[in-house]
Amino acid sequence: MILPIIVMGVSGAGKTTLAQALAHALDRPFIEGDTLHPAANIAKMTSGRPLTDEDRWPFLDNVALALATSPAPAVASCSALKRSYRDRLRAGAGDLLFVFPDVSRADLERRMAHRADHFMPPALLDSQLATLEPPTGDERVVHINGALGGDEQLSAVLAAIKAQP
Numbered sequence: 001m002i003l004p005i006i007v008m009g010v011s012g013a014g015k016t017t018l019a020q021a022l023a024h025a026l027d028r029p030f031i032e033g034d035t036l037h038p039a040a041n042i043a044k045m046t047s048g049r050p051l052t053d054e055d056r057w058p059f060l061d062n063v064a065l066a067l068a069t070s071p072a073p074a075v076a077s078c079s080a081l082k083r084s085y086r087d088r089l090r091a092g093a094g095d096l097l098f099v100f101p102d103v104s105r106a107d108l109e110r111r112m113a114h115r116a117d118h119f120m121p122p123a124l125l126d127s128q129l130a131t132l133e134p135p136t137g138d139e140r141v142v143h144i145n146g147a148l149g150g151d152e153q154l155s156a157v158l159a160a161i162k163a164q165p
Helices: 015-026 039-046 053-068 083-093 105-113 122-131 150-163
Strands: 005-007 030-032 075-077 097-102 141-145
Touching: 005 015, 015 030, 015 075, 015 097, 015 150, 030 053, 039 053, 053 075, 053 083, 097 150, 141 150
Parallel strands: 005 075, 005 097, 030 075, 097 141
Antiparallel strands: none
């Protein structure tokens, strides 16, 4: 079975870069989750205020809808920080495979400090890490070392996908 894939994690984890590379390697559509945030969410994050669960529901519904209506199983970038968020995505889009690059706090801080033109300020990293509930074995998930280089991460994900039943 070929499932839609969500590359998940906190800001700075490399979701977009890995999801784009994975979509290209698998010849699948790519969905940039950041573009699916309601304007109010972007304004809130830009001002340095973390999102609440209530803020996130419309965003998650938008991601699920984009996946469910994609002409082919897509690869999306989406934080999907909590189990309840991933459950909501599955409720709207069906069975999903999550890819979770595990990145140290120091690497996240470094990446965010060097990122230009992104609405998520580094000051919100604490709230994202506090919200994060890493996926467990009862969810379809590929855990990878987010400190690896991009090509190594991609190779690890492709190998794990190939090994999936």
